[in-house]
Amino acid sequence: xxxxxxYDLLIIDDEQVIIDAIARIAGGEGFTVDSSLSAINAxxxxxxxxxxxxxxxxxxxxxxxxxxxxxLEKRRISVPVILTTGFSTVEMAVKSLLKGxxxxxxxxxxxxxxxxxxxxxxxxxxxxxxxxxNLFGKKNSSIIYVPCPPKYYRLxxxxxxxxxxxxxxxxxxxxxxxKTIKSLKKIELMKFEENIMQGSxxxxxxxxxxLIHHLLAPLSGMIVxxxxxxxxxxxxxxxxxxxxxxxYRILPSNLEAELKNLSSCSSDRI
Amino acid sequence: MLQKIGIKLIVAVALTALxxxxxxxxxxxxxxxxxxxxxxxxxxxxxxxxxxxxxxDDMLLNQRKHIYKLINRIGNAGEGCIKKIRIFNKAGEVxxxxxxxxxxxxxxxxDENCYLCHAANKPLEKVxxxxxxxxxxxxxxxxxxxxxxxxxxxxxxxYNSACHTHPKSKKVLGVLDVTFCLxxxxxxxxxxxxxxLVLAIVSILAFSLLIGLFVKKWIDxxxxxxxxxxxxVAIGELNQPIDYESKDELxxxxxxxxxxxxxxAEMRVQLFQSDKMAxxxxxxAGVAHEINNPLTGVLTYSSFLLKRAKDNPELQKDLExxxxxxxxxxxxxxxxxxxxxxxxxxxxxxDITEVIQNSLSVISNQLKIHKIKLEKEIDADLPQITGDxxxxxxVLLNLIVNAIDAMGDNGGTLKIKxxxxxxxxxxxxxxxxxxxxxxxxxxxxxxKIDGMPSIKLLAKSGKNEGFVHLDPIYGRHQHHYGxxxxxxxxxxxxxxxxxxxxIDEEEKGPHCGAPVYKxxxxxxxxxxxxxxxxxxxxxxxxxxxxxxxxxxxxxxxxTGHGIKEEYLNKIFEPFFSTKGQKGTGLGLAIVWxxxxxxxxxxxxxxxxxKGTTFTIQLPVNELx
Numbered sequence: 001x002x003x004x005x006x007y008d009l010l011i012i013d014d015e016q017v018i019i020d021a022i023a024r025i026a027g028g029e030g031f032t033v034d035s036s037l038s039a040i041n042a043x044x045x046x047x048x049x050x051x052x053x054x055x056x057x058x059x060x061x062x063x064x065x066x067x068x069x070x071x072l073e074k075r076r077i078s079v080p081v082i083l084t085t086g087f088s089t090v091e092m093a094v095k096s097l098l099k100g101x102x103x104x105x106x107x108x109x110x111x112x113x114x115x116x117x118x119x120x121x122x123x124x125x126x127x128x129x130x131x132x133x134n135l136f137g138k139k140n141s142s143i144i145y146v147p148c149p150p151k152y153y154r155l156x157x158x159x160x161x162x163x164x165x166x167x168x169x170x171x172x173x174x175x176x177x178x179k180t181i182k183s184l185k186k187i188e189l190m191k192f193e194e195n196i197m198q199g200s201x202x203x204x205x206x207x208x209x210x211l212i213h214h215l216l217a218p219l220s221g222m223i224v225x226x227x228x229x230x231x232x233x234x235x236x237x238x239x240x241x242x243x244x245x246x247x248y249r250i251l252p253s254n255l256e257a258e259l260k261n262l263s264s265c266s267s268d269r270i
Numbered sequence: 271m272l273q274k275i276g277i278k279l280i281v282a283v284a285l286t287a288l289x290x291x292x293x294x295x296x297x298x299x300x301x302x303x304x305x306x307x308x309x310x311x312x313x314x315x316x317x318x319x320x321x322x323x324x325x326x327d328d329m330l331l332n333q334r335k336h337i338y339k340l341i342n343r344i345g346n347a348g349e350g351c352i353k354k355i356r357i358f359n360k361a362g363e364v365x366x367x368x369x370x371x372x373x374x375x376x377x378x379x380x381d382e383n384c385y386l387c388h389a390a391n392k393p394l395e396k397v398x399x400x401x402x403x404x405x406x407x408x409x410x411x412x413x414x415x416x417x418x419x420x421x422x423x424x425x426x427x428x429y430n431s432a433c434h435t436h437p438k439s440k441k442v443l444g445v446l447d448v449t450f451c452l453x454x455x456x457x458x459x460x461x462x463x464x465x466x467l468v469l470a471i472v473s474i475l476a477f478s479l480l481i482g483l484f485v486k487k488w489i490d491x492x493x494x495x496x497x498x499x500x501x502x503v504a505i506g507e508l509n510q511p512i513d514y515e516s517k518d519e520l521x522x523x524x525x526x527x528x529x530x531x532x533x534x535a536e537m538r539v540q541l542f543q544s545d546k547m548a549x550x551x552x553x554x555a556g557v558a559h560e561i562n563n564p565l566t567g568v569l570t571y572s573s574f575l576l577k578r579a580k581d582n583p584e585l586q587k588d589l590e591x592x593x594x595x596x597x598x599x600x601x602x603x604x605x606x607x608x609x610x611x612x613x614x615x616x617x618x619x620x621d622i623t624e625v626i627q628n629s630l631s632v633i634s635n636q637l638k639i640h641k642i643k644l645e646k647e648i649d650a651d652l653p654q655i656t657g658d659x660x661x662x663x664x665v666l667l668n669l670i671v672n673a674i675d676a677m678g679d680n681g682g683t684l685k686i687k688x689x690x691x692x693x694x695x696x697x698x699x700x701x702x703x704x705x706x707x708x709x710x711x712x713x714x715x716x717x718k719i720d721g722m723p724s725i726k727l728l729a730k731s732g733k734n735e736g737f738v739h740l741d742p743i744y745g746r747h748q749h750h751y752g753x754x755x756x757x758x759x760x761x762x763x764x765x766x767x768x769x770x771x772x773i774d775e776e777e778k779g780p781h782c783g784a785p786v787y788k789x790x791x792x793x794x795x796x797x798x799x800x801x802x803x804x805x806x807x808x809x810x811x812x813x814x815x816x817x818x819x820x821x822x823x824x825x826x827x828x829t830g831h832g833i834k835e836e837y838l839n840k841i842f843e844p845f846f847s848t849k850g851q852k853g854t855g856l857g858l859a860i861v862w863x864x865x866x867x868x869x870x871x872x873x874x875x876x877x878x879x880k881g882t883t884f885t886i887q888l889p890v891n892e893l894x
Contacts, residue, residue, distance in 0.1 A: 015563045017563065017564065017566070017567040018563060018566055018567070020567075021566060021567055021570035021571060021574075022570070024570075024571070024574060025570060025574050028574070028578075059559060085559075085562075086558065086559040086560070086561075086562030086563050086566070087555060087558065087559045087562075087607070088558075088562065088604065088607065089607060106562075107562040107563065107565070107566045108562055108563075108565035108566035108567075108568070108569040108570070108596065108600050109566065109569065109570065110569055110570065110573035110593065110597075111570055111573040111574040111576075111577055112573060112577070114570065195618045195659075220617070220618065221618060222618050222619060251618075251619060253617050253618040253619055253656060254617055254656075
């Protein structure tokens with residue numbers, strides 16, 4: 001059996017300029033890049049080639065990004081996917097994460113922004129692989145990441161919410177998300193009384209490699225209290241992401257409707 | 271021409287009149303004619319009797335000469351209308367006649383004049399007077415004549431007389447035949463006929479004319495107006511109501527038509543608006559999507575270059591400009607996308623007073639420049655509302671800028687008023703559960719009104735039976751009746767499951783005094799409504815007292831030039847502008863869209879030369 005050829009990245013977009021731009025930037029960082037102008041072709045390519053990460057446009061003729069995701073799931077192909085679109089609305093962001101994409105990046109993006117997402121995707125892939133190996137008992141089992149506690153809700157594998165007794169909601173980043181960031185250096189938070197919106201950026205995480213990762217808010221609402229401790233001690237979020245490492249306490253504005261876009265952490269465990 | 275309903279009616283009425291008046295006139299004329307002839311016959315018979323009496327003695331004495339003389343004299347009297355006097359003997363021989371030519375001639379007893387009495391072998395002796403008369407044409411055929419035959423009976427003085435001419439056994443000795451002209455009677459009859467005919471024609475014409483006038487006034491004109499109105503609707507003119515005030519059916523039709531036009535106009539505005547906003551949204555979304563791809567090329571390459579140009583400060587500086595400006599373009603496109611995509615405002619709890627203050631501070635300089643006085647009447651304790659602060663601010667700014675434009679450079683007063691109001695949820699609140707007194711569910715998911723499950727009831731009217739689906743919106747009246755009903759009919763309503771009556775005979779609706787129906791709303795009291803068909807009265811005490819909906823009302827008034835009445839219903843339409851090249855015609859359309867997306871209402875009042883007031887109502891808690 002001949003080993004399949006392996007690429008780091010598969011870029012799917014119906015516009016060549018996007019493929020070229022990402023390939024140029026990723027190539028500059030030493031990643032090997034393959035591309036496809038349509039999702040249908042990409043599915044054929046996947047049969048013969050291994051990819052570590054896929055970046056795909058959403059709005060494409062014949063098969064769009066969401067259908068592509070579903071197709072991958074059907075075929076039990078577990079390659080992490082990052083979605084991108086020029087129709088950059090918050091709904092697109094929310095839907096992308098809900099459908100299982102590990103990241104979402106609106107067009108147009110800068111070189112830094114796309115690189116941050118690619119690095120995070122690669123890290124995600126590494127963790128997933130490690131997890132698989134653990135399952136097959138190849139390594140001594142050690143907890144690789146902590147899943148979010150029951151009764152919490154999460155937006156994709158990015159952020160979580162926890163509704164407290166007073167009707168306020170705690171918002172934070174999941175452990176898996178933080179693990180994909182690797183070396184966290186600084187957290188940039190929004191201010192008291194500012195509004196966050198489901199699917200839009202609510203916090204920026206800067207790493208030692210000076211990559212900036214954007215965290216998408218799981219819920220809309222007004223910030224009642226940012227977790228100021230994180231400014232002085234950013235690593236608190238890595239130590240205790242679900243309790244002491246929360247980001248904001250917010251007053252939700254549309255809890256009932258937006259809850260539909262979140263996944264329940266309780267059901268993750270069944 | 272004959273297709274016109276008015277003409278059809280006139281023709282129908284004229285035909286009816288023609289038949290009735292015609293029949294009436296015909297019988298009238300005939301009766302009059304018969305009566306006239308009867309009188310003439312009667313007179314003739316009497317005259318004939320008188321002649322017979324006058325001749326009696328002369329005949330007895332056989333004074334023939336005297337008889338001739340008398341007959342001649344009488345024959346010449348009567349202005350020539352007594353045509354002939356003849357006396358026949360038994361054998362049908364003329365023995366006396368006013369016309370001497372006839373004397374001695376013999377008539378055939380088989381002649382039809384004689385036939386009546388001489389039909390059988392033995393001649394009849396007694397024949398009624400009416401049968402002894404005959405009407406016939408004169409020989410010249412120009413006039414009608416009446417002949418009267420008067421039999422001369424045998425009597426003792428005849429057979430006892432000395433001459434013994436007549437035996438005792440003979441009953442009838444001869445006949446006296448008198449012939450009259452019917453000239454006068456015929457003239458009178460003709461005159462009568464003519465008068466009747468003229469009267470009939472005149473009354474038919476008068477009848478038709480009157481009906482024609484009424485038809486024109488009551489049917490033709492309103493129908494014409496209705497037709498014109500439908501034609502106007504067909505070409506899309508919905509703001510000209512039919513000007514016809516009457517209580518008749520056509521008046522009702524005109525009013526329903528006006529009502530329909532009003533509703534249609536409102537719906538058209540809504541639909542048009544939604545449609546325009548939707549296409550605008552699609553356009554902007556398409557543009558944004560298309561522009562974002564090339565922008566990605568620019569941004570990625572420039573930012574990539576910037577990263578690699580760290581040791582070339584000059585190049586770096588230039589590249590920074592490209593990256594910065596591309597990022598700016600990105601924000602503009604994002605704004606465009608957000609601007610067009612208002613279907614989901616980014617809602618948060620917002621303090622409306624703060625939004626008003628922010629808007630005013632943005633615009634304060636403009637107010638000073640245009641010498642506009644600002645009057646504020648702001649309730650500082652307004653409750654927070656759920657909404658998108660940016661969008662609401664956009665609305666306020668748009669309206670304030672419009673107000674400034676309307677006042678021009680001459681200055682004026684801008685008034686901003688805010689307050690909390692409470693409105694009864696009448697016509698708004700949806701009934702989601704309803705049962706009969708026995709607890710059977712009345713909600714019908716299959717039959718929806720406006721997309722909402724309706725309340726299904728069994729209705730009876732006389733022998734008819736059918737289902738009535740009540741509008742689930744409290745106070746709204748879009749019920750669906752599955753049963754034929756007359757106007758103002760009082761319905762009998764039952765639970766469709768168990769048949770229990772839902773009517774409370776003791777309680778009467780306040781508007782028409784008809785009994786009320788009562789439907790239980792689980793945990794939320796009772797819905798009471800009037801049973802009279804087409805009465806829209808409903809009451810739901812629980813919701814009226816508890817479920818009052820709080821609104822924040824904001825009014826922005828100016829003392830500017832005002833808006834012409836014909837423009838008032840157009841100003842919220844996209845691309846409608848009175849500002850010419852200065853405006854895009856989108857401002858108020860977007861305002862409308864934003865308020866609509868906040869489940870609010872916006873309305874406008876304006877008087878040309880006096881000023882304009884925009885009123886916005888935003889719900890404090892979103893309706894569920």
